[in-house]
Amino acid sequence: MLKSKKNIINAMFIIAVFGFTMFSVFRGKDLGDIFSKVIKASPGYLILGVICVILYIYIESDIIHYMLHNLGIKSKRFTCFLYSGVGFFFSCITPASTGGQPAQIYYMKKSKIPVPVATVVLMIVTITFKFVLVVIGLFLVFFQQGFIDKYLNGILPIFYLGIVLNFVVVAAMMILTFDQNLAKNIMMTGLKLLVKLKLMKKKPKRAEKLSKSMDSYNDAAQYLRANKLVIFRVLFVTLVQRIILFFATYFTYKAFGLHGASIYDIVMLQAVISISVEMLPLPGGMGISEGLFLTIFIPIFGSDLLIPGMILSRGLGYYTQLLLSAALTCYAHITIISNNRPVIDPLKDNIRTIECKH
Numbered sequence: 001m002l003k004s005k006k007n008i009i010n011a012m013f014i015i016a017v018f019g020f021t022m023f024s025v026f027r028g029k030d031l032g033d034i035f036s037k038v039i040k041a042s043p044g045y046l047i048l049g050v051i052c053v054i055l056y057i058y059i060e061s062d063i064i065h066y067m068l069h070n071l072g073i074k075s076k077r078f079t080c081f082l083y084s085g086v087g088f089f090f091s092c093i094t095p096a097s098t099g100g101q102p103a104q105i106y107y108m109k110k111s112k113i114p115v116p117v118a119t120v121v122l123m124i125v126t127i128t129f130k131f132v133l134v135v136i137g138l139f140l141v142f143f144q145q146g147f148i149d150k151y152l153n154g155i156l157p158i159f160y161l162g163i164v165l166n167f168v169v170v171a172a173m174m175i176l177t178f179d180q181n182l183a184k185n186i187m188m189t190g191l192k193l194l195v196k197l198k199l200m201k202k203k204p205k206r207a208e209k210l211s212k213s214m215d216s217y218n219d220a221a222q223y224l225r226a227n228k229l230v231i232f233r234v235l236f237v238t239l240v241q242r243i244i245l246f247f248a249t250y251f252t253y254k255a256f257g258l259h260g261a262s263i264y265d266i267v268m269l270q271a272v273i274s275i276s277v278e279m280l281p282l283p284g285g286m287g288i289s290e291g292l293f294l295t296i297f298i299p300i301f302g303s304d305l306l307i308p309g310m311i312l313s314r315g316l317g318y319y320t321q322l323l324l325s326a327a328l329t330c331y332a333h334i335t336i337i338s339n340n341r342p343v344i345d346p347l348k349d350n351i352r353t354i355e356c357k358h
Contacts, residue, residue, distance in 0.1 A: 014093060014283050021287040029307065037256075037308040045255035049248040049316040053324060059241040060084040060125065063234050067121045070230050071223060073113060082336070083107060085328025087122075092322045095281040101126060110336050123177045124231065128238040130166045130278070136242075137163040137275045140268065151269060151296050158276045158292070165279035246270040248316040252309055253300065261300045269296050270317070290314060 061077065061084035068075045083104050091100035101122045108118040140148060141163070152159055249270040250263055273292045277285030293310045301309040 014286075018286060021290055034307050034311070037305060038311055041252070041255035041308070041312055042257070043255075045251045046312065046316070049251040049255075049312075050320055052244050052248040052251065053316060053320045056241055056245040057081070057084050057088055057321070057325060057328070059237060059244070060087070060129075063125055063128075063237055063241075064121060067124065067230065067234065068113070068117075070227065071117055071121070073117065075111075075113075079111065079336075082328055082332040085325040086332050087325075088321060089325035089329040092318065092325065093283050095283055097278065107332055107336050120177060123173055124234060125238075127170055127173050127177065128231070128235045129242075131170050131235065132239050132242050133271070133275045133278065134163060134166050134170060135239075136268075136271050137166070140272070144268075147265070147268065151265070151299065152272060154295050155272075155276065155292055158288075159272060162276035162279065166275065169279060242271070242274070243267060245317060245321075246274075249313040252313040252316060255312065256301070256305050256309065258301065258305070266300060269300065270313075272296065286318075289318070 058081060061081040064083055065075055065077050065080040068080070086107050087100035087104040089100075090103040091097035093099065104122055105115060105118045109115050137159070141160075148156070246267040247263075250266045253261065253266055273285075273289055273296075276292060277288050280288060282288060290310055293313065294306060297309065298306055
Protein backbone atom coordinates (compact mmCIF):
# COMPACT_ATOMS: atom_id res chain seq x y z
CA MET A 1 0.00 0.00 0.00
CA LEU A 2 2.78 2.43 0.96
CA LYS A 3 4.67 1.56 -2.21
CA SER A 4 1.55 2.19 -4.32
CA LYS A 5 1.00 5.57 -2.67
CA LYS A 6 4.64 6.50 -3.27
CA ASN A 7 4.36 5.55 -6.94
CA ILE A 8 1.18 7.62 -7.30
CA ILE A 9 2.86 10.63 -5.67
CA ASN A 10 5.91 10.28 -7.94
CA ALA A 11 3.69 10.01 -11.02
CA MET A 12 1.69 13.08 -9.98
CA PHE A 13 4.92 15.02 -9.39
CA ILE A 14 6.25 14.13 -12.84
CA ILE A 15 2.94 15.08 -14.49
CA ALA A 16 2.89 18.38 -12.59
CA VAL A 17 6.46 19.24 -13.60
CA PHE A 18 5.75 18.27 -17.20
CA GLY A 19 2.58 20.39 -17.25
CA PHE A 20 4.38 23.40 -15.79
CA THR A 21 7.18 22.96 -18.32
CA MET A 22 4.78 22.85 -21.26
CA PHE A 23 2.90 25.89 -19.95
CA SER A 24 6.11 27.89 -19.48
CA VAL A 25 7.53 27.03 -22.91
CA PHE A 26 4.40 27.45 -25.04
CA ARG A 27 2.54 30.22 -23.21
CA GLY A 28 1.60 32.92 -25.70
CA LYS A 29 3.21 31.09 -28.63
CA ASP A 30 1.65 30.17 -31.97
CA LEU A 31 1.46 26.39 -31.63
CA GLY A 32 0.42 25.91 -35.26
CA ASP A 33 3.47 27.79 -36.50
CA ILE A 34 5.79 25.85 -34.17
CA PHE A 35 4.32 22.51 -35.26
CA SER A 36 4.64 23.38 -38.97
CA LYS A 37 8.33 24.09 -38.48
CA VAL A 38 8.89 20.89 -36.49
CA ILE A 39 7.39 18.65 -39.18
CA LYS A 40 9.62 20.24 -41.83
CA ALA A 41 12.75 18.89 -40.12
CA SER A 42 14.68 16.33 -42.14
CA PRO A 43 13.76 12.77 -41.01
CA GLY A 44 17.20 11.48 -42.01
CA TYR A 45 19.02 13.63 -39.47
CA LEU A 46 16.43 12.84 -36.80
CA ILE A 47 17.01 9.11 -37.38
CA LEU A 48 20.72 9.75 -36.79
CA GLY A 49 19.71 11.40 -33.53
CA VAL A 50 17.71 8.32 -32.52
CA ILE A 51 20.74 6.16 -33.32
CA CYS A 52 22.78 8.36 -30.98
CA VAL A 53 20.29 7.62 -28.18
CA ILE A 54 20.42 3.87 -28.85
CA LEU A 55 24.23 3.92 -28.83
CA TYR A 56 24.18 5.97 -25.63
CA ILE A 57 22.22 3.27 -23.83
CA TYR A 58 24.12 0.41 -25.44
CA ILE A 59 27.56 1.77 -24.55
CA GLU A 60 26.70 1.73 -20.85
CA SER A 61 25.66 -1.91 -21.23
CA ASP A 62 29.05 -2.60 -22.82
CA ILE A 63 30.75 -1.03 -19.79
CA ILE A 64 28.69 -3.14 -17.39
CA HIS A 65 29.44 -6.29 -19.39
CA TYR A 66 33.16 -5.45 -19.48
CA MET A 67 33.40 -4.83 -15.73
CA LEU A 68 31.42 -7.95 -14.80
CA HIS A 69 33.68 -10.00 -17.06
CA ASN A 70 36.77 -8.54 -15.37
CA LEU A 71 35.31 -9.47 -11.98
CA GLY A 72 34.83 -13.06 -13.10
CA ILE A 73 31.10 -13.05 -13.85
CA LYS A 74 29.78 -14.16 -17.22
CA SER A 75 26.84 -12.21 -18.57
CA LYS A 76 25.06 -11.87 -21.88
CA ARG A 77 25.49 -8.57 -23.70
CA PHE A 78 21.76 -8.23 -24.30
CA THR A 79 21.06 -8.82 -20.61
CA CYS A 80 23.48 -6.00 -19.78
CA PHE A 81 21.59 -3.90 -22.36
CA LEU A 82 18.46 -4.54 -20.30
CA TYR A 83 20.25 -3.49 -17.10
CA SER A 84 21.31 -0.30 -18.87
CA GLY A 85 17.75 0.37 -20.05
CA VAL A 86 16.39 -0.15 -16.54
CA GLY A 87 18.92 2.31 -15.16
CA PHE A 88 18.17 5.02 -17.68
CA PHE A 89 14.40 4.61 -17.32
CA PHE A 90 14.39 5.05 -13.55
CA SER A 91 16.97 7.83 -13.79
CA CYS A 92 14.68 9.66 -16.23
CA ILE A 93 11.69 9.57 -13.87
CA THR A 94 13.37 10.22 -10.50
CA PRO A 95 14.79 13.48 -9.12
CA ALA A 96 18.56 13.88 -9.61
CA SER A 97 18.57 10.48 -11.38
CA THR A 98 18.58 8.73 -7.99
CA GLY A 99 16.40 5.78 -8.97
CA GLY A 100 18.59 4.24 -11.66
CA GLN A 101 21.19 2.42 -9.57
CA PRO A 102 18.83 0.82 -7.02
CA ALA A 103 16.62 -0.49 -9.83
CA GLN A 104 19.62 -1.92 -11.69
CA ILE A 105 20.89 -3.63 -8.54
CA TYR A 106 17.44 -5.17 -8.02
CA TYR A 107 17.35 -6.64 -11.52
CA MET A 108 20.97 -7.79 -11.32
CA LYS A 109 20.27 -9.50 -8.01
CA LYS A 110 17.38 -11.36 -9.65
CA SER A 111 19.90 -12.57 -12.23
CA LYS A 112 22.06 -14.03 -9.44
CA ILE A 113 24.71 -11.31 -9.53
CA PRO A 114 25.87 -10.66 -5.94
CA VAL A 115 24.56 -7.32 -4.65
CA PRO A 116 27.99 -6.12 -3.41
CA VAL A 117 29.49 -6.80 -6.83
CA ALA A 118 26.62 -5.08 -8.67
CA THR A 119 26.97 -2.14 -6.29
CA VAL A 120 30.68 -1.68 -6.96
CA VAL A 121 30.24 -2.00 -10.72
CA LEU A 122 27.40 0.52 -10.83
CA MET A 123 29.20 2.93 -8.53
CA ILE A 124 32.17 2.92 -10.90
CA VAL A 125 29.78 3.49 -13.82
CA THR A 126 28.18 6.41 -11.98
CA ILE A 127 31.51 7.90 -10.89
CA THR A 128 32.89 7.93 -14.43
CA PHE A 129 29.53 9.10 -15.78
CA LYS A 130 29.62 12.20 -13.58
CA PHE A 131 33.41 12.62 -13.61
CA VAL A 132 33.29 13.17 -17.37
CA LEU A 133 30.92 16.11 -16.80
CA VAL A 134 33.24 17.54 -14.14
CA VAL A 135 36.22 17.32 -16.53
CA ILE A 136 34.27 18.99 -19.35
CA GLY A 137 33.06 21.71 -17.00
CA LEU A 138 36.52 22.45 -15.62
CA PHE A 139 37.97 22.40 -19.14
CA LEU A 140 35.51 25.11 -20.17
CA VAL A 141 36.19 27.18 -17.05
CA PHE A 142 39.98 27.12 -17.33
CA PHE A 143 40.58 26.93 -21.08
CA GLN A 144 37.47 28.18 -22.87
CA GLN A 145 36.75 31.58 -21.38
CA GLY A 146 35.85 32.94 -24.80
CA PHE A 147 33.18 30.25 -25.18
CA ILE A 148 31.80 31.06 -21.72
CA ASP A 149 31.69 34.81 -22.46
CA LYS A 150 29.93 34.17 -25.78
CA TYR A 151 27.24 31.76 -24.64
CA LEU A 152 26.99 31.31 -20.87
CA ASN A 153 26.89 34.73 -19.21
CA GLY A 154 23.18 34.39 -18.45
CA ILE A 155 23.47 31.00 -16.73
CA LEU A 156 26.86 31.06 -14.98
CA PRO A 157 25.53 30.55 -11.41
CA ILE A 158 23.68 27.34 -12.28
CA PHE A 159 26.57 26.15 -14.46
CA TYR A 160 29.08 26.57 -11.62
CA LEU A 161 26.64 25.00 -9.17
CA GLY A 162 26.34 21.99 -11.46
CA ILE A 163 30.11 21.54 -11.56
CA VAL A 164 30.37 21.75 -7.77
CA LEU A 165 27.50 19.31 -7.13
CA ASN A 166 28.86 16.75 -9.59
CA PHE A 167 32.34 17.08 -8.10
CA VAL A 168 31.05 16.55 -4.56
CA VAL A 169 29.09 13.45 -5.58
CA VAL A 170 32.08 12.00 -7.46
CA ALA A 171 34.41 12.60 -4.53
CA ALA A 172 31.98 11.05 -2.02
CA MET A 173 31.37 7.98 -4.19
CA MET A 174 35.09 7.48 -4.81
CA ILE A 175 35.72 7.45 -1.07
CA LEU A 176 32.94 4.92 -0.49
CA THR A 177 34.11 2.74 -3.36
CA PHE A 178 37.79 2.60 -2.60
CA ASP A 179 37.97 3.04 1.20
CA GLN A 180 37.21 -0.48 2.38
CA ASN A 181 36.96 0.26 6.09
CA LEU A 182 34.84 3.40 5.69
CA ALA A 183 32.24 1.73 3.47
CA LYS A 184 31.96 -1.27 5.79
CA ASN A 185 31.78 0.90 8.93
CA ILE A 186 29.02 3.03 7.43
CA MET A 187 26.93 -0.03 6.58
CA MET A 188 27.46 -1.70 9.96
CA THR A 189 26.74 1.56 11.82
CA GLY A 190 23.59 2.04 9.76
CA LEU A 191 22.41 -1.46 10.68
CA LYS A 192 23.02 -0.80 14.38
CA LEU A 193 21.12 2.49 14.14
CA LEU A 194 18.11 0.78 12.54
CA VAL A 195 18.12 -1.80 15.32
CA LYS A 196 18.42 0.92 17.98
CA LEU A 197 15.50 2.82 16.46
CA LYS A 198 13.55 -0.46 16.51
CA LEU A 199 13.06 -0.31 12.76
CA MET A 200 14.71 -3.72 12.49
CA LYS A 201 14.99 -6.63 14.88
CA LYS A 202 18.38 -7.52 16.26
CA LYS A 203 19.59 -10.66 14.49
CA PRO A 204 23.24 -11.71 14.74
CA LYS A 205 22.95 -13.59 11.44
CA ARG A 206 21.87 -10.40 9.67
CA ALA A 207 24.98 -8.54 10.86
CA GLU A 208 27.14 -11.50 9.87
CA LYS A 209 25.55 -11.64 6.43
CA LEU A 210 26.04 -7.90 5.93
CA SER A 211 29.67 -8.20 7.00
CA LYS A 212 30.30 -10.98 4.48
CA SER A 213 28.55 -8.96 1.77
CA MET A 214 30.82 -6.01 2.49
CA ASP A 215 33.82 -8.33 2.25
CA SER A 216 32.69 -9.21 -1.29
CA TYR A 217 32.22 -5.50 -1.97
CA ASN A 218 35.75 -4.83 -0.75
CA ASP A 219 37.16 -7.68 -2.85
CA ALA A 220 35.65 -6.18 -5.99
CA ALA A 221 36.85 -2.68 -5.08
CA GLN A 222 40.33 -4.03 -4.35
CA TYR A 223 40.46 -5.71 -7.74
CA LEU A 224 39.51 -2.47 -9.47
CA ARG A 225 42.13 -0.55 -7.47
CA ALA A 226 44.76 -3.04 -8.60
CA ASN A 227 43.65 -2.85 -12.24
CA LYS A 228 43.63 0.85 -13.03
CA LEU A 229 43.57 0.20 -16.78
CA VAL A 230 40.02 -1.10 -16.34
CA ILE A 231 39.01 2.25 -14.85
CA PHE A 232 40.79 4.25 -17.54
CA ARG A 233 39.09 2.24 -20.26
CA VAL A 234 35.70 2.77 -18.65
CA LEU A 235 36.44 6.49 -18.31
CA PHE A 236 37.37 6.85 -21.98
CA VAL A 237 34.34 4.88 -23.19
CA THR A 238 32.09 6.95 -20.92
CA LEU A 239 33.46 10.15 -22.48
CA VAL A 240 32.57 8.78 -25.93
CA GLN A 241 29.14 7.76 -24.62
CA ARG A 242 28.38 11.23 -23.31
CA ILE A 243 29.52 12.99 -26.48
CA ILE A 244 27.44 10.68 -28.67
CA LEU A 245 24.25 11.79 -26.90
CA PHE A 246 25.24 15.45 -27.20
CA PHE A 247 25.51 14.90 -30.96
CA ALA A 248 21.72 14.40 -31.06
CA THR A 249 21.41 18.19 -30.71
CA TYR A 250 23.81 18.71 -33.62
CA PHE A 251 21.69 16.42 -35.81
CA THR A 252 18.64 18.42 -34.74
CA TYR A 253 20.44 21.56 -35.91
CA LYS A 254 21.20 19.96 -39.28
CA ALA A 255 17.63 18.65 -39.59
CA PHE A 256 16.45 22.24 -40.00
CA GLY A 257 18.94 22.83 -42.80
CA LEU A 258 20.96 25.21 -40.66
CA HIS A 259 24.69 25.81 -41.08
CA GLY A 260 27.37 28.12 -39.75
CA ALA A 261 27.60 26.98 -36.13
CA SER A 262 30.44 24.61 -35.29
CA ILE A 263 29.91 21.04 -34.10
CA TYR A 264 32.13 21.87 -31.13
CA ASP A 265 29.93 24.75 -29.94
CA ILE A 266 26.71 22.75 -30.25
CA VAL A 267 28.09 19.68 -28.48
CA MET A 268 29.63 21.75 -25.70
CA LEU A 269 26.45 23.76 -25.15
CA GLN A 270 24.50 20.53 -24.74
CA ALA A 271 27.19 19.35 -22.32
CA VAL A 272 26.71 22.56 -20.34
CA ILE A 273 23.00 21.77 -19.95
CA SER A 274 23.82 18.27 -18.67
CA ILE A 275 26.40 19.64 -16.23
CA SER A 276 23.94 22.21 -14.93
CA VAL A 277 20.86 20.04 -14.42
CA GLU A 278 22.03 16.49 -13.70
CA MET A 279 22.16 16.86 -9.91
CA LEU A 280 19.07 19.05 -9.55
CA PRO A 281 16.02 17.46 -7.83
CA LEU A 282 13.92 17.30 -10.98
CA PRO A 283 13.13 14.14 -12.99
CA GLY A 284 15.29 14.26 -16.11
CA GLY A 285 16.10 17.90 -15.41
CA MET A 286 12.59 18.62 -16.69
CA GLY A 287 11.77 22.30 -16.89
CA ILE A 288 15.24 23.65 -16.22
CA SER A 289 16.72 21.84 -19.25
CA GLU A 290 14.19 23.47 -21.56
CA GLY A 291 14.81 26.85 -19.96
CA LEU A 292 18.57 26.60 -20.36
CA PHE A 293 18.23 25.50 -23.98
CA LEU A 294 16.06 28.52 -24.79
CA THR A 295 18.65 30.76 -23.13
CA ILE A 296 21.98 29.54 -24.52
CA PHE A 297 21.02 28.19 -27.95
CA ILE A 298 19.60 31.46 -29.32
CA PRO A 299 22.82 32.22 -31.28
CA ILE A 300 22.73 28.69 -32.74
CA PHE A 301 19.10 28.22 -33.80
CA GLY A 302 17.99 31.83 -33.97
CA SER A 303 14.73 33.08 -32.48
CA ASP A 304 12.63 31.64 -35.33
CA LEU A 305 13.70 28.00 -34.87
CA LEU A 306 14.65 28.10 -31.19
CA ILE A 307 11.52 26.43 -29.79
CA PRO A 308 11.22 23.87 -32.62
CA GLY A 309 14.91 23.09 -32.09
CA MET A 310 14.36 22.66 -28.36
CA ILE A 311 11.38 20.37 -28.96
CA LEU A 312 13.31 18.02 -31.24
CA SER A 313 16.56 18.15 -29.29
CA ARG A 314 14.81 17.48 -26.01
CA GLY A 315 12.58 14.94 -27.72
CA LEU A 316 15.65 12.98 -28.82
CA GLY A 317 17.86 13.44 -25.76
CA TYR A 318 15.22 12.82 -23.11
CA TYR A 319 11.85 11.59 -24.36
CA THR A 320 13.18 9.12 -26.93
CA GLN A 321 15.57 7.85 -24.28
CA LEU A 322 12.67 7.58 -21.83
CA LEU A 323 10.47 5.60 -24.24
CA LEU A 324 13.26 3.28 -25.38
CA SER A 325 14.44 2.58 -21.83
CA ALA A 326 10.82 2.05 -20.75
CA ALA A 327 10.43 -0.64 -23.42
CA LEU A 328 13.67 -2.29 -22.27
CA THR A 329 12.49 -2.15 -18.66
CA CYS A 330 9.21 -3.85 -19.54
CA TYR A 331 11.09 -6.59 -21.37
CA ALA A 332 13.51 -6.94 -18.46
CA HIS A 333 10.59 -7.29 -16.07
CA ILE A 334 9.06 -10.05 -18.19
CA THR A 335 12.27 -12.01 -18.71
CA ILE A 336 14.00 -11.44 -15.38
CA ILE A 337 11.29 -10.81 -12.78
CA SER A 338 8.01 -12.33 -13.98
CA ASN A 339 9.54 -15.52 -15.35
CA ASN A 340 11.77 -15.70 -12.28
CA ARG A 341 14.63 -17.26 -14.15
CA PRO A 342 18.28 -16.19 -14.38
CA VAL A 343 19.27 -14.73 -17.72
CA ILE A 344 23.02 -14.95 -17.15
CA ASP A 345 25.36 -17.83 -16.60
CA PRO A 346 27.48 -16.82 -13.60
CA LEU A 347 30.68 -18.69 -12.97
CA LYS A 348 30.15 -21.42 -10.42
CA ASP A 349 32.53 -19.92 -7.89
CA ASN A 350 31.11 -16.42 -8.22
CA ILE A 351 27.46 -16.81 -7.21
CA ARG A 352 28.13 -15.78 -3.62
CA THR A 353 31.59 -14.28 -3.65
CA ILE A 354 34.10 -13.05 -6.16
CA GLU A 355 37.55 -14.41 -6.76
CA CYS A 356 39.51 -11.41 -7.83
CA LYS A 357 42.02 -12.00 -10.59
CA HIS A 358 45.33 -10.76 -9.37
